[in-house]
Amino acid sequence: MTQEENLDLQPLEDILAEYRGQKGAVIPVLQKAQKIYGYLPAQVLRRIAKGMRVPLSRLYGVATFYSQFYLTRRGRHVLRQCDGTACHVRGAAKIIERMENELGIKAGETTPDYKLTCEVVYCLGSCGLAPVAVVDDTAVGKLVPEKMMAIIRNLN
Ligand code: FES
Structure with a gap:
């Protein structure tokens, strides 16, 4: 089992509930998710894409465009x-x-x-x-x- 499969997605559900229906809120959602997980794991991006009804490819596009976002786990x-x-x-x-x-x-x-x-x-x-x-x-x-x-x- 990879470490990603152990992620607790409940805090992410709370964020998605907060921004439900706000299509333009991709960046704040990504920022908040990264604050929780330290980076943006694939599992988290998939859940955000589904929850916000945004194509996963677009989320990856945003996450790779801005240097503030990390797709791999960072050090302490x-x-x-x-x-x-x-x-x-x-x-x-x-x-x-x-x-x-x-x-x-x-x-x-x-x-x-x-x-x-x-x-x-x-x-x-x-x-x-x-x-x-x-x-x-x-x-x-x-x-x-x-x-x-x-x-x-x-x-x-
Ligand atoms: S070159 Fe300016 S701080 Fe290093």
Whole structure:
């Protein structure tokens, strides 16, 4: 049995009831569903399509168009390492390489235990602190690979 088959869809039913008959409410429904499940599992999208009488293909179109929506499960923590110009010249690539090697995942992926999703972004607007990353909602600057690995180790 896949993990998706264990999803409790009751909270989703409540959302669908709230927006019943509102065809234009696809985005708020997707946002609320993602808030509950952390991403948009196929099972959830199928139920939304049926409940809102919207073609599943359209829901996928919306979910893939907006970067705020995720179709795969995310980690409990999300790390965004900047590799924009200022961060790159100050060693961001080495941090990314070290993370990829030690965690065994590529940028954009999630560790198998769902502890951490690692993403690469291009300028966080804090170039003076380069190289910078945002770990969950906290910006961390002047990073070196060792400091980044210590931060990751201390995440629960
Ligand atoms: S290039 Fe990294 S914060 Fe601007």
